[in-house]
Amino acid sequence: MTKPLDIVFIGLSLTSSWGNGHATTYRALLRGLARLGHRALFLERDVSWYAENRDLPRPDFCNLALYSDRAALIRDYGERIAGADAVIVGSFVPEGIAVIDEVLARAQGVRAFYDIDTPVTLARLERGDCDYLARHQIPALDAYLSFSGGEVLDVLADHFGAVAPHALYCAVDEDRYRPLDITKRWDLGYLGTYSDDRQPALERLLLEPARRLPHLRFVVAGPQYPAGIAWPANVERIEHVGPEDHAAFYAAQRHTLNVTRQDMIAAGWSPSVRLFEAAACGVPIISDRWRGLDELLPEDEAIVIADEAERVVAVLAEEPPREARERAARAREIILANHTGTNRAAQLLALLSGRAARRAAASPERPKASATAFDPRR
Structure with missing residues (x-):
């Protein structure tokens, strides 16, 4: 992919780092994408506990939009989701299962899940109490981006049916995290x-x-x-x-x-x-x-x-x-x-390029989540 990509993220929070590690991860990654010349729209559910503690209400490295509920998300951004080069839904998104269903049904680009909480997610899937990702959705995704690498990727593929599990670790914003000459307290x-x-x-x-x-x-x-x-x-x-x-x-x-x-x-x-x-x-x-x-x-x-x-x-x-x-x-x-944001953005772009090429070479008939179930005997 040589042209600038249009990537839509639907994530827990970009605007507030209060009580979560998602915001800093998304900020480093999206800043990296901007440095490399790509466009991103971040869609965040407008919830009170983040609204009261927003430390980045107006990011300058991507477009940001807040939505009130799933109906508003689809009403206002359904066309953007459908036409994006890639749509990436993150872990712990409110009404995440329904949001992923909408993305699987509408998005024509690469459809990925970014799991910033992989071990927690897998444990909840096993218990049957994960409310932001359903087990039967995993094989329908074009890519599963995991905060955990190593043996977890084999578990995702062999036990949960993930088609393309890849480690996409968190990253640090290299412009904002650097040594400072400060008195030690x-x-x-x-x-x-x-x-x-x-x-x-x-x-x-x-x-x-x-x-x-x-x-x-x-x-x-x-x-x-x-x-x-x-x-x-x-x-x-x-x-x-x-x-x-x-x-x-x-x-x-x-x-x-x-x-x-x-x-x-x-x-x-x-x-x-x-x-x-x-x-x-x-x-x-x-x-x-x-x-x-x-x-x-x-x-x-x-x-x-x-x-x-x-x-x-x-x-x-x-x-x-x-x-x-x-x-x-x-x-x-x-x-x-x-492990900088720019490193991670380049890694993400390579993964999306590979998945897009594989999609283009495959049948135009795309799997739907409702028609694809994971068989634990496989």
Whole structure:
């Protein structure tokens, strides 16, 4: 595909990063598409909890439209969906199953699902309680774009009938995440919304080291933490850090912590955007362990992987600063070479080109979701 593409995204949120990791992912990807000369329209359901916390109400790198419900989406943008070169529906879109049905029925271009929550989605599909994607829709999609790689792609193809599963990881906006010369306020920090299944790792790898190192300073930033958490006196709490302040927040830390949801750990090969952001900012990273992490950032060369508090305490209290700087520089080099928004946009364009060529060579009769069911015996 050499001409500029017209791509429609229907996603959870572009305008608000409050309590979700989708917005920063879409922002990096769509900025990358704009840099490469392609057009994008992002369609977002207008919901109150994002309306009250919009930190990017008017993006300058794509067209944005808010819609009130599915009927309004189709009434106002049905023709655009039908005529786009590609339509990409994201995970956790309200009324997602019905929206995907509309896209499968109308879109003449490549029809893809972008799963920013792949392990969560697959677990919900198995339980039968996924309300934004139906199992029988997966084989009708032209492409399944997954936040998880590795073995998950085989599961998507073999167990769920995905025709073209590809890893499309999150990415970092290379223009907005970079090293800054800022005074260090904290020895270790963490940025993330509260999650029940991440909290034990946060307790083990940040709160316990804080108790053992009362002379050092720690910070946890993010919303929705329960009132009953016993924060050590040397742990500062910040309710929310907007994306425009992420780089400065990372730069004020001597080290930053990455912890992972259990579904992501079980799946492996599921990096978070916070990992890429911190690396692009040149901050030394300490992370919990999951399969595929050391393939992304080699252990001890570009990242510290800690299983217990003792490892974190040793790094904070004993490691020479030069070693931490060298690790951070290596991580930044890897991320900027492979995981920027422009990298990811180029990867997406190559995937769409391949699917479009395959579609053009196939029969003009396209499969409908209602007529295609996944047979678990296949």
